[in-house]
Amino acid sequence: MFHLFSKLLTFKNYYLRTMKSIVLLGAGNVATHLCKAIHNSSDFKIIQVYNRNEKSLIFFPSTLHKTSLLTEIKEADIYIITVPDDAIVTFSERLLFKGKLVVHTSGSVAMKTLSNKNRKGVFYPLQSFSKNSEVDFSVIPICIEADNDFDLDLLKQLGDSISKNVLAVSSEKREKIHLSAVIVNNFVNYLYQVANDLMQEQSLSFDLLKPLIMETANKIKHLSPAKAQTGPAKRNDKKTIEKQLNLLKESPYKDIYQDLTNSILNKYNNH
Amino acid sequence: MFHLFSKLLTFKNYYLRTMKSIVLLGAGNVATHLCKAIHNSSDFKIIQVYNRNEKSLIFFPSTLHKTSLLTEIKEADIYIITVPDDAIVTFSERLLFKGKLVVHTSGSVAMKTLSNKNRKGVFYPLQSFSKNSEVDFSVIPICIEADNDFDLDLLKQLGDSISKNVLAVSSEKREKIHLSAVIVNNFVNYLYQVANDLMQEQSLSFDLLKPLIMETANKIKHLSPAKAQTGPAKRNDKKTIEKQLNLLKESPYKDIYQDLTNSILNKYNNH
Numbered sequence: 001m002f003h004l005f006s007k008l009l010t011f012k013n014y015y016l017r018t019m020k021s022i023v024l025l026g027a028g029n030v031a032t033h034l035c036k037a038i039h040n041s042s043d044f045k046i047i048q049v050y051n052r053n054e055k056s057l058i059f060f061p062s063t064l065h066k067t068s069l070l071t072e073i074k075e076a077d078i079y080i081i082t083v084p085d086d087a088i089v090t091f092s093e094r095l096l097f098k099g100k101l102v103v104h105t106s107g108s109v110a111m112k113t114l115s116n117k118n119r120k121g122v123f124y125p126l127q128s129f130s131k132n133s134e135v136d137f138s139v140i141p142i143c144i145e146a147d148n149d150f151d152l153d154l155l156k157q158l159g160d161s162i163s164k165n166v167l168a169v170s171s172e173k174r175e176k177i178h179l180s181a182v183i184v185n186n187f188v189n190y191l192y193q194v195a196n197d198l199m200q201e202q203s204l205s206f207d208l209l210k211p212l213i214m215e216t217a218n219k220i221k222h223l224s225p226a227k228a229q230t231g232p233a234k235r236n237d238k239k240t241i242e243k244q245l246n247l248l249k250e251s252p253y254k255d256i257y258q259d260l261t262n263s264i265l266n267k268y269n270n271h
Numbered sequence: 272m273f274h275l276f277s278k279l280l281t282f283k284n285y286y287l288r289t290m291k292s293i294v295l296l297g298a299g300n301v302a303t304h305l306c307k308a309i310h311n312s313s314d315f316k317i318i319q320v321y322n323r324n325e326k327s328l329i330f331f332p333s334t335l336h337k338t339s340l341l342t343e344i345k346e347a348d349i350y351i352i353t354v355p356d357d358a359i360v361t362f363s364e365r366l367l368f369k370g371k372l373v374v375h376t377s378g379s380v381a382m383k384t385l386s387n388k389n390r391k392g393v394f395y396p397l398q399s400f401s402k403n404s405e406v407d408f409s410v411i412p413i414c415i416e417a418d419n420d421f422d423l424d425l426l427k428q429l430g431d432s433i434s435k436n437v438l439a440v441s442s443e444k445r446e447k448i449h450l451s452a453v454i455v456n457n458f459v460n461y462l463y464q465v466a467n468d469l470m471q472e473q474s475l476s477f478d479l480l481k482p483l484i485m486e487t488a489n490k491i492k493h494l495s496p497a498k499a500q501t502g503p504a505k506r507n508d509k510k511t512i513e514k515q516l517n518l519l520k521e522s523p524y525k526d527i528y529q530d531l532t533n534s535i536l537n538k539y540n541n542h
Contacts, residue, residue, distance in 0.1 A: 130490065165479075176470070177479065183465055184487065186500070189499050191455060192455060192491055195451035199451050204444065208448065209451055209455050215456075217487070217488035220460070225463040244446075252534065253534065264457070
């Protein structure tokens, strides 16, 4: 019994000491940034990048094998799908191998929808990636999920090798995180757009608002959003609200102003 | 004629070289931060702080004269009203002196509504001030307005002495700037609050979203909001939108999600 246990330990140590191999499936922003981050890991190595369109592959290091053919995909410990959300499930069905660990990187796609022919997992970095924006992966939370503890452990190791904040999250919780991410990223950016339009109408530069935008984001580093909340709706200043609604009376953004104001009024003033 | 002109020049030089005096009227966050910023100026000196409530005055330097009596307000070159927006007009009427330059610091109050017994002006720093948050005034845009060129010049000098970005703005334009500020500050912070609530419902820490929040704000330093826009609504991903609306079906935030999504859909997909 002890003998078997010690053999298992030796196997585990051997396994942990061996470099694990990764194949990236897709060549967009997430793949690009993951590739850069994992490049510095001493435990994981990206051995290949697949993309249907060969052109996108030129931006990946020449040391990697690159292919646009599903038949050429190599044997690896982890396959990371980074194709667009609505293509993930179909793509996972088209893979030609079986029994391998195949994970996607999406916030909104449930793990169980991946093809049954491989082991399933999720490796979701909670960040918005752009082509020309450098990313410090070490501060990005990574939400992982897997079918079994062994795979979860492997994804935890991969996460730990690039980030200080890796957490196991169910598909159900992950979709709430993704919804929250849409709110603080996509919706917030859209409010920047709304303000941009209002400033431009007055021939004023959007740049004027940038210090305020930075301060608004910085403030919640040390203050809860509830404590950081200020403004006409928070203090129930009906005169200013009416004046601002009047400024927007011809604007397509009037509803947004009205809804957000009502919601703040309800939350802080109990009407 | 030349003689008179040269005398005027001498007078102007003398005037410019003399330290100008300021009385702060009100002792809230704006007054506190202005006091700190002007303290380092070599051309302007705050000589007194007035506040109706004596208690708030203790946080101001002991080198300043402090008073809670309107009758004790000193003679100065500029009087800066920092009382709450809805009290500014009434307060300006209650001042006992006449013919002086009296400015307020509000984004939303029209200059002309100030009392006629003094010269009118506006000195609006485009920032959100909190008690415990340090402020770098040098990057804060300051919108100034005055009745005449002489006063505008004086306010420009005051602005230049604490900020690199001082601009003359009419009351009409200023209220649009203030509306834009409400959107990128109050509304954006409220979206942080909405996400905070959604995360808490799942026993997840709001901290997970902070790197994304910072990236969202940082991105528009070098990208227009239109170029930075991503997400389900931008790419017209109806499946994800429906799923997220479903997650919010019992939530008070459903309308906000629906309105912002519709507005993004309209802007980027022409429906």
